[in-house]
Amino acid sequence: MRLLPFVSACLACFGVAQMSVAATAPPATRLDHVLLWGRGIDEVTSVMSVKLGFQVRPGRNPGGVANRYIRFADSSFIELLGVTRPDPRFDPGMKEDREALKEGPGARTFGFRSASLDTLRDSLAALHYAVTPFFTGPDSKKPGWRLFAFDFDRPPLSSNTFFIDYSPDYAPDQFDPTNKDDYRVTREHPNGARKLSSIWLVSGDAEADRRQLEKMGFGHAVPVKLPEAGAKGFCVPVGPTALLALQPDGEGLAAQAMARGGPRILGLSYGVADLGRAQRWVERGYERTLATYRGVSGESVLAPTQDDLGLSIEFHAMQRRGSSCPQ
Structure with a gap:
């Protein structure tokens, strides 16, 4: 299909x-x-x-x-x-x-x-x-x-x-x-990816997306910043997953994405069984060293995929918590 x-x-x-x-x-x-x-x-x-x-x-x-x-x-x-x-x-x-x-x-x-x-x-x-x-x-x-x-x-x-x-x-x-x-x-991956954690939307008005999501029934938004993507906005829980409604925050990936063609999906975040393994795989694939950081979903690494995919792929360590957004 x-x-x-x-x-x-x-x-x-x-x-x-x-x-x-x-x-x-x-x-x-x-x-x-x-x-x-x-x-x-x-x-x-x-x-x-x-x-x-x-x-x-x-x-x-x-x-x-x-x-x-x-x-x-x-x-x-x-x-x-x-x-x-x-x-x-x-x-x-x-x-x-x-x-x-x-x-x-x-x-x-x-x-x-x-x-x-x-x-x-x-x-x-x-x-x-x-x-x-x-x-x-x-x-x-x-x-x-x-x-x-x-x-x-x-x-x-x-x-x-x-x-x-x-x-x-x-x-x-x-x-x-x-x-x-x-x-x-068919659901096992060499990089250890297990689950979708969040989809990142980018637009010129994160608050407008937040209001629409709340009207639809997806409330309880939490303000967030993503320095690694040059973005700020809201994390909106959607069951075990989260929708990030973002806008550019200075220079960075979010501003670059908007300049290329306006609102779109800026990134995807996936929980992995072993963050070190995922990081090593991406570092070999892109022949560069990557730093980890504390992201919305915990300890994370951002793959440099914007040129290849038109969006970012984030891997983060699996963790147990009650909410799909930070408290």
């Missing part, structure tokens, strides 16, 4: 509005995955596997836009995308993302996962958000997922988003979903 065409089609569809009520995000909601464009599918695969130490799984290549997957033990994943021919069949969302990214690498779309999609959609519609009907896939005979999104012309956040859930046996990267060993090993 390739999610982006369906997601982008959703974003271009109809909106619904009802009377305003207070939103309450279902407790099962978490961040699910990011759609990451590379300059080409083989190049982005090489960066993610050789330089960063992720295991990349096969996808498909319909219409001249190929995809591949990086899946994690917590059920989150990264969907890699790349153009494979001069005249790809872009849907409106793809075309808009590619134009905003100036056909370079980067990400502008991410998804929330919720086991209570109907409740969440009703709540958002009642708050006058323009939300699409439900879409299902990969086919009508055996739908493995369903989703809804915000209207493409009226996105409330600085990056595009959608809300999705999956059937219990859905595993598009498995030839035999009943093979538990295959399922396990």
